[in-house]
Amino acid sequence: MKEALxxxxxxxxxxxxDTETLIKTKKCLSEFDVFSIxxxxxxxxxxxxxxxxSLNKKIIFDIFVEENKLIRMSKESIKISASVYADxxxxxxxxxxxxxxxxxxxxxxxxxxxxxxxxxxxxxKDLKLNNWK
Numbered sequence: 001m002k003e004a005l006x007x008x009x010x011x012x013x014x015x016x017x018d019t020e021t022l023i024k025t026k027k028c029l030s031e032f033d034v035f036s037i038x039x040x041x042x043x044x045x046x047x048x049x050x051x052x053x054s055l056n057k058k059i060i061f062d063i064f065v066e067e068n069k070l071i072r073m074s075k076e077s078i079k080i081s082a083s084v085y086a087d088x089x090x091x092x093x094x095x096x097x098x099x100x101x102x103x104x105x106x107x108x109x110x111x112x113x114x115x116x117x118x119x120x121x122x123x124x125k126d127l128k129l130n131n132w133k
Contacts, residue, residue, distance in 0.1 A: 004028050005106045006037050007115035008044040010132055024132040035068040038105045040098050042070060073101060077108035084124050095120045103127050
């Protein structure tokens, strides 16, 4: 199994205790000990909690992030994201900025992106994908 970067939708499924996601997260943890999430997914998840005013869930999520690995954008991952944007745009394909940045982080870190959002991400060459749903 390749080291996994959890996309925002996978984090949501994990915290909703989706059975399929929990089974696959157990397998991932048996191999890598921690989860990896991007700083973009951290922001996306946290903004949802802020909007809902869910203090208890924010505390739980903060503990989760502290106990796992937060992968930050780098100059190299941003360059990859910009290149992916240009390649897709030339084909008439547009993908949201957050997804482009997450893809750049996954490619640069040589990680498999775990996402239910296969439609957007499968169009990105060199991005390894898996779906835990």
